[in-house]
Amino acid sequence: MIRIDGLVKRFGSFTAVDGVSFAVEAGEVLGFLGPNGAGKSTTMKMVTGYLTPTAGTASVCGHDVTRNPLAVKERLGYLPEGAPAYPDMTPEGFLRFIAAVRGVPRRDRKGLIASVADRVRLGGVMMQPIDTLSKGYKRRVGLAAAILHNPDVLIMDEPTDGLDPNQKHEVRTLITAMSRAKAIILSTHILEEVEAVCTRAIIVARGRIVADGTPASLRTRSRTYNAVTVRMRNVSASEARAALSNVSGVAEVEGAGAGVGTSGANAGSAGAAVGTSGANVGTGGAGIGTSAAGDAVEFTCIPRRGSSILAEVHTMLRAKDWNADEVRLEPGRLDDVFREITTTPKEVRP
Amino acid sequence: MSGLSRTVAILRRELGGYFLTPVASVFIVFFLLLMGVFTFNIGGFFERGQADLRPFFEFHPWLYLFLIPAISMRLWAEERRQGTLELLMTLPVPLWSAVVGKFLAAWVFAGIALALTFPVWISVNYLGDPDNGTIAAAYLGSLLMAGGFLSVGSCVSAATRNQVIAFVVSLVLCLVLLLAGFNPVLDYISGWAPQAVVDAVASFSFLTRFESISKGVIDVRDLVFFISLIAAGLLATMLVVDARKSA
The missing domain is CATH 3.40.50.300 (P-loop containing nucleotide triphosphate hydrolases)
Incomplete structure (x- = not known):
């Protein structure tokens, strides 16, 4: 019409x-x-x-x-x-x-x-x-x-x-x-x-x-589409990060090791900055692993474009015998798509 | 539906708009008050001892100079400021219909104010035996002159969203039109311009034309002048509204 x-x-x-x-x-x-x-x-x-x-x-x-x-x-x-x-x-x-x-x-x-x-x-x-x-x-x-x-x-x-x-x-x-x-x-x-x-x-x-x-x-064009967020306790941040990165299909792992309640909530969109802070936590990992055993770690695994990683993450968790508090499939965010394609129109993501 | 009935719808809304605000009452009160002061105090209506309305009509051009831009300034500037111009222009109304409707509303309003001066006419008939034909002609001339001013003001109002600017610019343009036939002005121009230009400028004079009509001489050329001036003003309004829609 x-x-x-x-x-x-x-x-x-x-x-x-x-x-x-x-x-x-x-x-x-x-x-x-x-x-x-x-x-x-x-x-x-x-x-x-x-x-x-x-x-x-x-x-x-x-x-x-x-x-x-x-x-x-x-x-x-x-x-x-x-x-x-x-x-x-x-x-x-x-x-x-x-x-x-x-x-x-x-x-x-x-x-x-x-x-x-x-x-x-x-x-x-x-x-x-x-x-x-x-x-x-x-x-x-x-x-x-x-x-x-x-x-x-x-x-x-x-x-x-x-x-x-x-x-x-x-x-x-x-x-x-x-x-x-x-x-x-x-x-x-x-x-x-x-x-x-x-x-x-x-x-x-x-x-x-x-x-x-x-x-x-x-x-689905969002980078967090089909991403998997995992939250668990009693696992050190560096260990968890390393294990998640090795899951097949995972392009990137984002998130913070500690203080999840506040910083973890926007980990998905915070990108690079969060990645480095996660690394910092990793270096001090020994301290956290022992003294803060009750603290939860939360990471979001960004899949490679087009791949689905939920089953793989589950398999890994089971193999390591880690008990996750939450495993969440991200629906993808229109905000991210909007920002990506309206700010860098030339760049095409893989 | 024809453009004409849409014109009427626009006219009615616009005219009704004057009466929804104090604009109408303030304008009419001051118009009548000033008319009275000019006619009786300055014009010496009673002192002259003549049964005519010369002192009354004599001041119309000067009163209109200030009051007509006060009506016309809001015609389009207000629509632009309120954002209703976009609304109006996306209704199924041809542009001419909107321009003519709004102009007619302002003209009818000026006509209402002018008609409310009827007590002066009653007085002069009560006091003496005036030539009512001349008076009717003068009223017609006055109305035509108001229309001429309004069409100029309509065009100026279409060019801005600021009513103060619309008022001042219209006033200056109307003053130019009024004074075009004034001897000092013509003398000034004739010093350097060819005779044809001087004649052309003189022919634009509202004052000369209004004076001859108000003496009871309805010359077809004067009527044609006012009507074509109104038409030209409205045509210019259409062009300006169309050109400045995105502004």
């Missing part, structure tokens, strides 16, 4: 969007991800007909946005960033205006507004100036305006930005409820949101698409 082909936008010598192409069908919720300034909003503004593309085409329900902008705008619901609305108006008056501009017949307006207000749960504030409403309510007003005409295509620029966790949850529930029959694009930089509501994620950086897939498939 949304088709974008080679979209380019330049502002003077700056290229904000550099050849973006993708298509979204009904039932899909596309999460548009990327660091600030990556070109997410600019892309959306071109699809909605607000900005004119420098090159390339965008079409909604078969209508080209440059050649037939009104047809596109009629079929599209758009929530701009920050959900702008006229602050002096009440939600009731604002939605009446939107309905009038959208050509809703006069006799249908009242019922339509009531039903949309009900869906986004605006009841109770319909007669208050929008200016006086909380951020959550303002967002709902914007959302109500975007879905008032029941569009086939819905585009939302950071719909949950700045909301509290409860409000975020409500907005996400709404989006999920609407997603069945619509093609939805939403931009965000909250990665949990993508996992929660999106069926597909596109990551953009410097105006280009750098990844496109389901949230789950993107997660």
Whole structure:
């Protein structure tokens, strides 16, 4: 329903969007991800007909946005960033205006507004100036305006930005409820949101698409995908590290030998720094092994790309007769993928 | 649905917006107050002992010079500042429809303020026997002049998100248009510019044209001038809004 082909936008010598192409069908919720300034909003503004593309085409329900902008705008619901609305108006008056501009017949307006207000749960504030409403309510007003005409295509620029966790949850529930029959694009930089509501994620950086897939498939590109974290007691850190490194398929072992409760929790993402501190613990290992016998050690084994190491780690543990408190398979983190591909786009991991 | 009914929807929202805030009441009160002061105290309405509204209409251009930019400054600058410009431009509304709708709202509002000066007209009819045809022509001229100022202000407002800048720049442009036919200005230009330029500048004068209309002389050329000025101002507004969307 949304088709974008080679979209380019330049502002003077700056290229904000550099050849973006993708298509979204009904039932899909596309999460548009990327660091600030990556070109997410600019892309959306071109699809909605607000900005004119420098090159390339965008079409909604078969209508080209440059050649037939009104047809596109009629079929599209758009929530701009920050959900702008006229602050002096009440939600009731604002939605009446939107309905009038959208050509809703006069006799249908009242019922339509009531039903949309009900869906986004605006009841109770319909007669208050929008200016006086909380951020959550303002967002709902914007959302109500975007879905008032029941569009086939819905585009939302950071719909949950700045909301509290409860409000975020409500907005996400709404989006999920609407997603069945619509093609939805939403931009965000909250990665949990993508996992929660999106069926597909596109990551953009410097105006280009750098990844496109389901949230789950993107997660597999994370270095910690299928990594195994082992926590055990009564084993010295150096010994454990050495044994884990020797397991076949393990590319790297990360983690700290002691004080697991605090430092171990973020060992997976801390990388090199943690590795060296682990080594330090290893050199003083004798001391720890005896005096701090009760301390747990925790290591995360990063597998070589594509290999699965859980069974191998288990076999090793059994062979050494070590009793692990916990052996955990890591699901991979979208955060890691996001950071890796948006900061070093050229580098390809083995 | 036609662009026209969308224009009406925009007009209604915009006009309603004036009355949702104190803007409307403050503006109308000051407009009427200043009209009164100019007409009766400075214009010497009673002292002249003549049953006409010359002292009333004489000051309209100068009052508009300050008050019309106060209406027009918010037209587009406010949309830009609030972020609602993006909302408006992604609704299924042709650009001309939005520009004309908003302009008409401001014009209707100015018209309401002008219509509320009717007690002056009643007074002069009560006191004497004025030429009501001339008065009607003068009201028409006044309204056209307000429209001319508003279209200039609309264009300026589209170029900025800052209402103060919009106000000051519109005021200066309106002053230039007002004074274009003033003798000191023309004398200054005629010192170095060819006659054709002097004539062209003089022909832009609001003051000269308004004066002839307010004397009851409705010249088609004057009407065409104001209407084409409004059209040009709105066309320029469309170009500016379109060009500065990303700003």
